[in-house]
Amino acid sequence: MTATELPAPATTTAAPVPGRMRDLVIKYGFIVVTLALFAYFSASEPAFRNSATLLDILRYVSVAALLGLGVTVTLAVGGMDMSVGAVAGLAVSVAAKMMVVYNQVGAIAILVVLAAGVVAGLGNALLIVALKVPDMLATLGTMFVIQGLKLIVVDGQSISPGMTLPDGHTAPGKFTAGFLKIDRGSVAGIPVSVLIFLVLTVAAWVFLARTRWGRVLYAIGANPKAARLAGIRVGVYRALAYVLSGVLASIGGLILAARIGQGDVSAGTSQLLEAVAVALVGTSVLGRGKPNAWGTALGAVLIGIISSGLTIAGLPYYTQDVVEGAVLIIALVFSFTLSRGRRS
Template sequence: MSSPSTELTARMKIQDGVVKYGFIVVTIVLFLYFSATEPSFRTSGAIFSMLKYASVTAILGLGMTFVMAVGGMDLSIGSTAGLAVQMAAMTMVFYNLTAATAVVAVIAAGVLVGLLNAFLVVVCRIPDLLATLGVMFVIQGAKLIPVDGQSVSAGMTLRDGTPAPGKFDPAFLQIDRGSIGPVPFPVILMLVLTVASWFILDRTRWGRMFYAIGANAEASRLAGVRVDLFRGLAYVLCGLFAAVGGLILVSRIGQGDVNAGASSLLEAVAVALVGTSALGIGKPNAWGTLLGALLVGIVLTGLTMKGFQYYHQDTAKGLVLILALIFSFTISRNKARFISAG
């Protein structure tokens, strides 16, 4: 007959395995299932298309990862991506400026939103959920004012009745449509930003400060960490990553769609939470976020190929989010209870 301590150890090992490898197993099983039931799913074209779709989600999720690392949340990330879409389109279509100018304008807009969030959360001491929720609504309305609520496209009529003088620069459209060999630019950018985020968070002093603040901000402050600086930096990085995701999105659709970025908040939160749950790390991390984006991409691509309508996708995203929450909170809480019981 086994002793209570032996049973506890066995349960802990099983739970550790579930936490570390659960999402990896789920991702592989889903990929194999869709590959077996939909032959077109396993073609290189379909796989790269799936990775292209996942790239925007992953990049926004990486931005959210930095904010979650310091114990925060940014509800304006989807709206910021939508703002980037409108800014890029207006720069080229309304003002007939170059692709490079559009990129600079979008990056600047993302950083400014990040600075605004940092000001409200760090300087004004407004709870992050409330502050970023307010910014989200401001952006959603403000981005529609210059265009009278219309999507921006080449040849549209301006307020004065004249046609818009510009169009999307072909060089700008290469952000999404270009490739190096068979690998699309968005996939390369996703991988580069994932590696950069991993390096910052796991291999630099800055990353250690981010995690220390997220674990205990007051203890970090007493230890001499510039808590406000690093918290503010996390929101600025989130705004920057949202802008980059918006650049890919607008170059993909080729117009300033007023609804762009509407679902990005849920996706960014979901994949960042998967990152917290995956690999047993127990904290927001870049590779886990990438895994979460791939999981969402596999699910949505597979459902699309099976003929499910678009409105089923939100249900699938919600289920992924709930699964991530179960892993993040329920299993972690049980693990802590088992440890205390031992």
């Protein structure tokens, strides 16, 4: 072979600048937006820089974050739990019924609420795994059933201490001081509800990212047929995901019950959209493009920053839904449109 016939030496070319920029935007754009909004509100509203305000933001989003973690677990298996808001509302009604009407201590109310969350998760699992009903349709159905049960439990009326019961007697109990500390108490200046939110976020992250069970859940969500061929009991793991979602939603309901201090029949109604929003927003964090616990937590914090910042700035409350919806759309663009372009 002559010199002229020798192949040209291999050369490597750097990735185009636009491609690098796209990768950086996908990976860090969401975090940059969160920090930029925080900096903007801190600069324009001095009250926003107060540490008490920051803790209030975390306390405010704790319920949506916990429900969002439940949605995150079901997203990991390729599903979607639309009943989390109803389960949280049922938790409020059950807690109020146990303490105010049946005069039980807070510990008993907590156990009954958690049991209700497990039953709700098992009901979803029965429909989805055993009866093969599509996830979203099944959980929409259970959402309406649970909302009805919530009203039946409280006879269609909100429960508050000292109320007159349908039989004419006065309710003998009240929300115990220990139960109310779930949201109103603090440890070392940090609200208990914030600590619950942080601890369960870490636990969800460890479970999903650092254990075999979590990796199996992601494998099922990516390709259930391949997971089944690999010997994974797909039905069992999908059922586990919905039970965990029910438990997390019931814990969020406990915080909500301690926050409002009564069995409000409308409790949990608005929580579903926030939970789904923070879970979907969280998929865009660090460009992962998949549900993850830290992403959900950061999504909840971002929505809390927006809501609190707009409120402190004096904007009408009815404008917040528009802003939150826009943030969700942008996050979904980061998660799906841009990341798909990077993979293509």
